[in-house]
Amino acid sequence: xxxxxxxxxxxxxxxxxxxxxxxxxxxxxxxxxxxxxxxxxxxxxxxxxxxxxxxxxxxxxxxxxxxxxxxxxxxxxxxxxxxxxxxxxxxxxxxxxxxxxxxxxxxxxxxxxxxxxxxxxxxxxxxxxxxxxxxxxxxxxxxxxxxxxxxxxxxxxxxxxxxxxxxxxxxxxxxxxxxxxxxxxxxxxxxxxxxxxxxxxxxxxxxxxxxxxxxxxxxxxxxxxxxxxxxxxxxxxxxxxxxxxxxxxxxxxxxxxxxxxxxxxxxxxxxxxxxxxxxxxxxxxxxxxxxxxxxxxxxxxxxxxxxxxxxxxxxxxxxxxxxxxxx
Ligand code: NAP
Ligand code: G4F
Numbered sequence: 001x002x003x004x005x006x007x008x009x010x011x012x013x014x015x016x017x018x019x020x021x022x023x024x025x026x027x028x029x030x031x032x033x034x035x036x037x038x039x040x041x042x043x044x045x046x047x048x049x050x051x052x053x054x055x056x057x058x059x060x061x062x063x064x065x066x067x068x069x070x071x072x073x074x075x076x077x078x079x080x081x082x083x084x085x086x087x088x089x090x091x092x093x094x095x096x097x098x099x100x101x102x103x104x105x106x107x108x109x110x111x112x113x114x115x116x117x118x119x120x121x122x123x124x125x126x127x128x129x130x131x132x133x134x135x136x137x138x139x140x141x142x143x144x145x146x147x148x149x150x151x152x153x154x155x156x157x158x159x160x161x162x163x164x165x166x167x168x169x170x171x172x173x174x175x176x177x178x179x180x181x182x183x184x185x186x187x188x189x190x191x192x193x194x195x196x197x198x199x200x201x202x203x204x205x206x207x208x209x210x211x212x213x214x215x216x217x218x219x220x221x222x223x224x225x226x227x228x229x230x231x232x233x234x235x236x237x238x239x240x241x242x243x244x245x246x247x248x249x250x251x252x253x254x255x256x257x258x259x260x261x262x263x264x265x266x267x268x269x270x271x272x273x274x275x276x277x278x279x280x281x282x283x284x285x286x287x288x289x290x291x292x293x294x295x296x297x298x299x300x301x302x303x304x305x306x307x308x309x310x311x312x313x314x315x316x317x318x319x320x321x322x323x324x325x326x327x
Pocket of ligand 2: 088089090091128129130131180181182183191192193194196213214215216217219220221255280281282285286289
């Protein structure tokens with residue numbers, strides 16, 4: 001078992017919770033950054049769901065506040081730092097482009113600066129995104145595909161991505177970017193399309209709703225499971241050399257086909273309930289994403305383990321249970 005210390009920003013989010021669970025299983029002492037909110041008592045619901053809330057140490061601070069990040073890194077003296085905190089919802093990035101730039105872009109530099117200043121030997125992971133490929137320049141996207149972001153979120157992520165490379169090249173930090181394609185789970189925020197669908201389908205099945213309103217159902221995504229993808233994050237920081245890796249399944253599916261899996265799982269017909277709402281279309285769309293995970297497979301020995309069908313069924317089942325418990 002390891003006696004390493006890990007620091008996770010974004011520990012209250014989907015990936016942060018799964019990563020905390022994985023690192024605890026590996027014997028790490030796990031520390032997480034939590035921003036203050038008035039929602040005391042619910043901020044750690046994902047960690048509780050995975051049964052690891054009591055085993056992590058949470059620290060108050062904010063990625064926007066360099067002083068709090070400096071103090072946190074000084075106190076924890078981490079061996080590994082995972083920067084997962086972000087304003088991560090693409091739609092919101094058009095409504096709050098400056099805040100998205102500050103958290104998702106500049107926020108990464110606050111933690112890079114803290115690591116460089118206080119513990120330059122620590123290994124650093126940046127949560128880069130397939131959203132950076134945007135208007136795709138190659139049918140299948142790899143580490144060598146040029147970027148063309150299509151949202152303020154994608155642009156902010158690209159800044160953080162290049163700053164991570166810059167700190168690696170300028171200061172010799174062990175800093176790696178994981179260019180992760182969409183990954184989901186029962187812990188996904190309900191604003192993202194998979195969870196919106198599985199929660200919506202569960203509500204319809206239980207008689208709590210009649211319709212499901214969606215935007216562009218022709219968009220295609222390469223969807224994997226968050227539980228599988230956090231393993232790739234950890235593997236990147238175990239390599240002798242830092243590097244950048246695409247993490248994906250190599251299969252792309254339309255939003256509509258993903259939706260059909262959810263409806264079929266509960267014996268409902270999609271066409272009886274799906275409503276297309278033009279208000280949910282985006283100012284600029286990423287029409288299709290399809291990743292090539294060959295490098296992650298050959299160098300890291302990483303494999304996606306959960307097929308889309310199994311993941312969507314797991315999410316629908318979890319939403320049915322959650323909703324039944326709530327009534
Ligand atoms: P998520 O569920 O939205 O979690 C985001 C986390 O960031 C939350 O813990 C949130 O805290 C925290 N955060 C936001 N602003 C902060 C601030 N100013 N200071 C401190 N913490 C802050 O996202 P996720 O799906 O787990 O994704 C994790 C990371 O991977 C994100 O950077 C995301 O952009 C990136 N990514 C995700 C995917 C995907 O498909 N899931 C794909 C590629 C890249 P609160 O709980 O307080 O809101
Ligand atoms: O689930 P989404 O909101 O995810 P999106 O925009 O691909 O971003 C996610 O994946 C990125 C990696 O590529 C991450 F970096 C990012 O943080 C986030 O986790 O939307 C997926 C697709 C889009 O094409 C969207 O237009 O679904 C389409 N869609 C159709 N109707 C909808 C809806 N998306 C949402 N959220 N809600 C709808 O009603």
